[in-house]
Amino acid sequence: MKSYRRLAWAGLGFALPAYAQAGATEAPESVTPVVQQVIVQQQKNSLQKQSVSASAGIISAAEFEALPVQRPAEILERVPGLIVSQHSGSGKANQYFMRGFNLDHGTDLSASVAGLPINMPSHAHGQGYLDLNLLIPELVSEVQFRKGPYYAGDGDFSLVGANRIQYVSSLEGPLLVAEAGSGRERRLMHANSGEFAGGRWIAALELASADGPWQVPEDARKLNSFLRWRSAVSGADVWQWSVLAYRNRWNATSQVPERAVQSGLIDRYGSLDPSEGGDTQRIGLHVQRELVDGERRELWQAYRMQYRLNLYSNPTWYLNDPERGDQITQSEQRHITGGSWLRSQPVNNAWLPLTLETGFTTRYDQISPLALFSSRERNPFETRSLHRVNWWQGAAFAQVHAELHPQWRLSTGLRAEKVRADVQDLLNPLNSGLKTESAISPNLNITYQPSTGLALYLNAGRGFHSNDARGATLQPSVENGAERRPTPLMSAGKGWELGIRSAQWLNGLESSLVFWHLKTDSELTYVPDDASTEAGRPAKRYGWEMSHQYQINRHWWLELDAAWSHARYTDGSLNDNRVTDAPERTASMALRFEQGRWEWGLRGRYMGSRALTEDNSVRSHASVLWHGRVAYRFNRQITLSLDCLNLLNRRSHDMEYWYSSQLKQETVAVDDRHWHPAAPRSVRAGVRWQW
Numbered sequence: 001m002k003s004y005r006r007l008a009w010a011g012l013g014f015a016l017p018a019y020a021q022a023g024a025t026e027a028p029e030s031v032t033p034v035v036q037q038v039i040v041q042q043q044k045n046s047l048q049k050q051s052v053s054a055s056a057g058i059i060s061a062a063e064f065e066a067l068p069v070q071r072p073a074e075i076l077e078r079v080p081g082l083i084v085s086q087h088s089g090s091g092k093a094n095q096y097f098m099r100g101f102n103l104d105h106g107t108d109l110s111a112s113v114a115g116l117p118i119n120m121p122s123h124a125h126g127q128g129y130l131d132l133n134l135l136i137p138e139l140v141s142e143v144q145f146r147k148g149p150y151y152a153g154d155g156d157f158s159l160v161g162a163n164r165i166q167y168v169s170s171l172e173g174p175l176l177v178a179e180a181g182s183g184r185e186r187r188l189m190h191a192n193s194g195e196f197a198g199g200r201w202i203a204a205l206e207l208a209s210a211d212g213p214w215q216v217p218e219d220a221r222k223l224n225s226f227l228r229w230r231s232a233v234s235g236a237d238v239w240q241w242s243v244l245a246y247r248n249r250w251n252a253t254s255q256v257p258e259r260a261v262q263s264g265l266i267d268r269y270g271s272l273d274p275s276e277g278g279d280t281q282r283i284g285l286h287v288q289r290e291l292v293d294g295e296r297r298e299l300w301q302a303y304r305m306q307y308r309l310n311l312y313s314n315p316t317w318y319l320n321d322p323e324r325g326d327q328i329t330q331s332e333q334r335h336i337t338g339g340s341w342l343r344s345q346p347v348n349n350a351w352l353p354l355t356l357e358t359g360f361t362t363r364y365d366q367i368s369p370l371a372l373f374s375s376r377e378r379n380p381f382e383t384r385s386l387h388r389v390n391w392w393q394g395a396a397f398a399q400v401h402a403e404l405h406p407q408w409r410l411s412t413g414l415r416a417e418k419v420r421a422d423v424q425d426l427l428n429p430l431n432s433g434l435k436t437e438s439a440i441s442p443n444l445n446i447t448y449q450p451s452t453g454l455a456l457y458l459n460a461g462r463g464f465h466s467n468d469a470r471g472a473t474l475q476p477s478v479e480n481g482a483e484r485r486p487t488p489l490m491s492a493g494k495g496w497e498l499g500i501r502s503a504q505w506l507n508g509l510e511s512s513l514v515f516w517h518l519k520t521d522s523e524l525t526y527v528p529d530d531a532s533t534e535a536g537r538p539a540k541r542y543g544w545e546m547s548h549q550y551q552i553n554r555h556w557w558l559e560l561d562a563a564w565s566h567a568r569y570t571d572g573s574l575n576d577n578r579v580t581d582a583p584e585r586t587a588s589m590a591l592r593f594e595q596g597r598w599e600w601g602l603r604g605r606y607m608g609s610r611a612l613t614e615d616n617s618v619r620s621h622a623s624v625l626w627h628g629r630v631a632y633r634f635n636r637q638i639t640l641s642l643d644c645l646n647l648l649n650r651r652s653h654d655m656e657y658w659y660s661s662q663l664k665q666e667t668v669a670v671d672d673r674h675w676h677p678a679a680p681r682s683v684r685a686g687v688r689w690q691w
Contacts, residue, residue: 051447051457052150052151052401052409052411052445052447052457052459053146053147053148053150053445053457053459053497053499053514054455054457054497054499054500054501054512054513054514055080055146055147055148055497055499055512055514055516055545056145056146056147057079057144057145057146058142058143058144058145059075059078059079059142059143059145060141060142061140061141061142063078063559063590064078064137064140066592066594066599066600066601066629066631067590067592067601067603067627067629068601068603068627068628068629068643068644068645068684069137069627070627070645070679071084071086071090071094071133072132072133072134072135072136072137073094073132073133073135075135075137075140075143075165076096076111076132076143076145076163077588077603077605078143078559078590079098079143079145079161079163080512080545080546080547080561080563080588081098081099081545081561081563081586082096082097082098082161083096083097083098083583083586083605083607084096085097085607085654085655086654086655086676087254087255087654087655087657087676088252088253088254088255088276088313088676089218089220089250089251089252089253089254089276089277089278090133090210090212090218090220090250091133091220091222091248091249091250091252091277091278091279091280092105092125092131092250092252092278092311093105093106093125093126093129093130093131093132093133094130094132095654095655096109096130097583097586097607098147098160098161098583099147099160099161099516099518099541099543099545099563099565100518100541100542100543100565100566100567100579100582100583100584101160101541101567101582101583102580102581102582102583103160104126104127104128105123105125105126105128105129105130105131106118106119106126106128106129106130106157107126107127107128107157107465108128108157108158108159108160108161108465108493109128109130109157109158109160109161109162109163110128110130110154110155110156110157110158110161110162110163111130111132111162111163111164111165112163112164112165113132113134113135113165113167113244114165114166114167114226114228114242114244114286115242115286115288115301115303116242116244116284116286116303116305117303117338117363118130118131118132118134119156119157120307120334120365121156121365121391121393121466121468121469122365122367122370122389122391122421122468122469122470123309123332123468124309124311124330124331124332124370124371124372125309125311125330127465127466127467127468128156128157128465128466130157131280131282132165133222133246133248134224134244134246134282135165136167136189136191136204136206136224136226138175138177138189138191138204139167139168139191139202139204139226140165140166140167140168141166141167141168142166143163143164143165143166144163144164144166145161145162145163145164146161146162147160147161147497147516148160148161148459148461148463148495148497148516148518149441149443149461149462149463149493149494149495150443150445150459150460150461150497151399151413151443151461152357152397152398152399152413152414152415152441152443153342153357153359153397153399153413153415154463155361155393155395155397155415155417155441155464156393156417156419156464156465156466157465157466158463159463159464159465159493159518159520160518167202167226167228167242168202169193169200169202169228169230169240170193170200170202170230171191171192171193171202171690172690173690173691174190174191174192174690174691175189175190175191175192175688175689175690176188176189176190176688176689176690177189177190177686177687177688177689178686178687179684179685179686179687180684180685180686181643181682181683181684181685182213182682182683182684183210183211183212183213183218183679183682184209184210184211184217185208185209185210185211185212185682185684186207186208186209186210187206187207187208187209187686188206188207188208189204189205189206189207190204190205191203191204191205192204196229197229198231198232199229199230199231199232199239200229200230201227201228201229201230202226202227202228203225203226203227203228204224204225204226204227205224205225206222206223206224206225207222207223207224208220208221208222208224209221209222212253212679213269213679213680213682214251214253214269214270214271215253215266215267215269215270215271216251216253216270216271216274217251218250218251218252218253219250219251220248220249220250220251221248221249221250222246222247222248223245223246223247223248224245224246224247225244225245225246226242226243226244226245227242227243228240228241228242228243229241236291236292236293237289237290237291237292238289238290238292239287239288239289240286240287240288240289240290241285241286241287241288242284242285242286242287242288243283243284243285243286244282244283244284244286245282245283245284246280246281246282246283247279247280247281247282248279248280248281249277249278249279249280250277250278250279251274251275251276251277252276252277252278252312252313253269253270253271253276253676254271254273254276254313254314254315254676255315255655255656255657255674255675255676256270256271256272256674256675256676257272257661257663257670257672257673257674258672258673258674258675259663259670259672260272260663265663268651268677269677269680272314272317272663273314273317273325273327275312275327275376275377275378276312276313276314276327277312277378278309278310278311278312279309279310280307280308280309280310280311281306281307281308281309282305282306282307283305283306283307284303284304284305284306285303285304285305286301286302286303287301287302287303288300288301289301295345295346296343296344296345296346297343297344297345298341298342298343298344299340299341299342299343300339300340300341301339301340301341302338302339303336303337303338303339304335304336304337305335305336306334306335306336307332307333307334307335307336308332308333308334309330309331309332310329310330310331311329311330311331312327312328312329312375312378313327313328313330314326314327314328315659315661315674316659316660316661316662317661317662317663317664318662318663318664318666319660319661319662319669321374322662322664324374324376324381325376325664326374327374327375327376327377327378328372328373328374328375328384329371329372329373329374329375329378329380330371330372331369331370331371331372331373332367332369332370332371333367333368333369334365334366334367334368334370335365335366336363336364336365336366337363337364338361338362338363338364339361339362340359340360340361340362341359341360342357342358342359343357343358343359344356344357352402352403352404353402353403354400354401354402355400355401355402356398356399356400356401357398357399357400357401357413358396358397358398358399359396359397359398360394360395360396360397361393361394361395362392362393362394362395363391363392363393363394364390364391364392364393365389365390365391365392366390367387367388367389367390367391368387368388368389369386369387369388370385370386370387370388370389370470371383371385371386371387372384372385372386383427385425385427385470386425386426386427387423387424387425387426387470388423388424388426389421389422389423389424389469389470390421390422391419391420391421391422391469392419392420392421393417393418393419393420393466394417394418395415395416395417395418396415396416397413397414397415397416398413398414399411399412399413399443400412400413407448407449407450408446408447408448408449409446409447409449410444410445410446410447411443411444411445411446411447412442412443412444412445413442413443414440414441414442414443415440415441415442416438416439416440416441417438417439417440417441417464417490418436418437418438418439419436419437419438419466419489419490420434420435420436421434421435421436421469421472421473421489422434423435423469423470423472423473425470425473430475431470431473431474431475432473433472433473434473435469435472435473435489436489437488437489437490438490439464439490439492440462441461441462441463441464442461442462443459443460443461443462444459444460444461445457445458445459445460445461446458446459451504452504453502453503453504454500454501454502454503454504455500455501455502456498456499456500457497457498457499457500457501458496458497458498459496459497459498459499460494460495460496460497461494461495461496462492462493462494463492463493463494463495464490464491464492464493465490465491465493466489466490466491467487467488467489467490467491468487469489471486471487472486472487472488472489473486474486474487487522488521488522491520491521491522492520492521493518493519493520493521494518494519495516495517495518495519496516496517497514497515497516497517498514498515498516499512499513499514499515500512500513500514506550508550508551508552508553509548509549509550509551510548510549510550511546511547511548511549512545512546512547513544513545513546514544514545514546515542515543515544516542516543516544516545517540517541517542518540518541518542519538519539519540519541519570520538520539520540520541521538522536522537522538537569537570537571537572538569538570538571539567539568539569539570539579540567540568540570541565541566541567541568541579541582542565542566543563543564543565543566544563544564545561545562545563546561546562546563547559547560547561548560548561555593555594555595556591556592556593557590557591557592557593558589558590558591558592559588559589559590559591560587560588560589561587561588561589562585562586562587563583563585563586563587564584564585565582565583565584566584567579567582567584569614575615576614576615577614578611578613578614578615578616579611579614580611580612580613580614580658581610581611581612581620581656581657582610582611583607583608583610584608584609584610585606585607585608586605586606586607586608587605587606588603588604588605588606589602589603589604589605590602590603590604591603597632597633597634598630598631598632598633599630599631599632599633600628600629600630600631601628601629602626602627602628602629602647603626603627603628604624604625604626604627605624605625606622606623606624607622607623608622609621609622612656612657612658612673613658618658618673620653620656621652621653621656622652623650623652623653623654623678624648624650624652625646625650625652625678626646626647626648626650627643627644627645627646627647628643628644628647629641629642629643629644630642636690637689637690637691638687638688638689639687639688639689640685640686640687640688641685641686641687641688642683642684642685642686643683643684643685643686644681644682644683645679645681645682645683645684646678646679646680646681646682647681648681649680649681650678651677651678651680652677652678653675653676653677653678654675654676654677654678655675655676656673656674656675656676657673657674657675658671658672658673658674659671659672659674660672661674
């Protein structure tokens with residue numbers, strides 16, 4: 001608690017003073033090589049002239065301000081085809097689904113917040129762990145998103161998609177947000193901005209707590225703060241310093257076996273291990289320098305982060321240890337140092353307009369300890385693995401954009417990546433080692449724009465994700481009848497995409513349709529009985545996505561998205577080639593209304609049934625959730641809001657699995673459906689005061 005108080009007082013020190021109004025507008029945090037920052041009528045796909053694919057876009061703050069979210073990361077559900085879910089406590093990283101992938105906690109979906117990369121390689125719980133609970137929604141200025149391996153500027157964890165979440169650099173005035181809701185939900189956020197040392201600063205502090213609908217109160221406690229200073233709003237040489245500090249602790253009600261609920265052993269919102277949960281902390285410093293000389297732009301970035309996690313889970317209960325139970329503790333501490341350089345400049349020639357983008361990135365993770373324990377009620381009694389890992393990753397890339405003709409554009413690039421992992425196994429030194437691998441990722445993008453309101457895109461490229469370093473240095477062995485062998489440090493994927501975007505069919509309507517295909521060398525599969533990941537079977541996926549944004553008139557906005565995907569393993573029998581837990585059909589809808597002092601929004605999302613076993617004999621249930629919000633502005637300073645989450649009180653499941661587990665009263669393992677329920681209908685009232 002002392003550390004919480006120290007962080008709270010530090011945040012209050014910079015967040016509470018009220019200074020003069022900020023008159024500046026947001027300046028870009030980073031150069032986006034292929035997603036230019038153009039917003040037209042606040043539509044998220046308004047990249048008609050600048051984008052190299054139909055599936056890239058920008059979500060502006062106005063698009064999600066009026067729409068309720070249950071979790072901070074749900075702002076990413078504005079990305080067509082992306083589903084954000086949860087199978088455990090609110091402090092744990094979300095589960096992500098997109099393009100036929102159960103992305104677990106972020107394996108092939110990358111994200112950065114305020115310039116800081118969030119994914120974690122060789123993480124204690126899962127490769128690419130993407131914890132976005134540190135988001136402060138009121139500070140988000142926009143989300144730049146893209147899909148597929150078609151961008152040289154994106155590297156690890158970006159095979160399926162990448163998101164850059166930008167924060168504002170100033171506010172119109174001091175902002176106070178207070179919220180309270182069902183399940184003892186409480187939230188207080190204060191932000192302010194002003195002038196200092198010839199530049200502008202912004203600071204924010206967020207305090208949140210909740211118990212949720214669970215029989216074991218979640219007792220979640222979150223403390224979050226952000227501070228930024230920017231030397232100038234515009235100019236030829238701009239410096240920006242950002243500091244982020246986040247801490248969270250919680251109890252968790254994870255997925256439970258269906259038989260336990262049906263027999264009456266526990267309630268739908270009950271738990272079989274009340275001591276599940278976790279605590280985490282992240283502190284990050286980001287420094288950026290932007291140099292602009294005419295059409296030439298140069299961006300230098302450097303960052304330093306400290307991170308820790310203790311996660312207590314019990315997915316199988318008494319399967320492996322009938323006496324003490326199967327609870328595990330996953331623990332890690334790490335320090336991350338990284339940076340990047342990017343230059344964008346025109347290439348002068350007489351016959352073909354060219355823009356050349358070149359850059360490099362580097363990152364170094366020092367992880368110690370990286371541990372897995374057997375535990376009981378959060379008290380470890382056996383060390384199952386204990387490692388030190390030094391992880392270095394570096395890349396150089398180039399992207400060339402050429403205007404071949406007023407109607408034709410070409411963009412092609414190349415990225416060279418190298419990963420080096422130094423692993424020390426402190427329990428079994430034979431599994432220690434140094435592993436290095438490299439990858440080359442080319443891309444080619446062609447755009448044909450026959451008219452102002454119509455564009456067609458063809459994209460192809462190659463990408464990758466890294467695998468856990470601990471698996472890469474394993475010595476071949478057989479344990480408990482199972483063969484253990486090293487996994488590759490990098491797994492490649494390649495894909496293509498054909499898309500069309502139109503804004504000419506109906507005034508105020510922008511639509512896109514994309515057909516895509518993606519093949520992967522291997523899959524990362526979650527193994528519940530030891531909470532690890534391992535490289536699995538190669539697979540192919542293909543499908544389509546459709547997105548419509550329609551400004552009906554100056555009061556109404558409607559968005560409709562739908563996606564379908566087909567995911568199959570490409571080796572083995574056709575009878576057991578289903579990629580388990582791969583989403584097949586998803587859809588979302590958002591409706592916003594604003595007139596006078598009133599504003600309301602309705603948001604719905606659908607995820608269809610999916611295979612839980614490779615032979616498709618067991619399938620999940622479809623999930624449908626609706627959320628609503630109504631807000632009333634008393635004046636320019638004060639707005640009251642009321643959210644209703646799970647508006648129809650649907651008994652949906654956030655997550656479903658099929659695997660073996662054993663309850664305390666059982667003597668043998670049982671294959672069963674395991675699910676985590678969606679929260680029942682709840683309400684949240686809020687007041688927003690900006691003066």
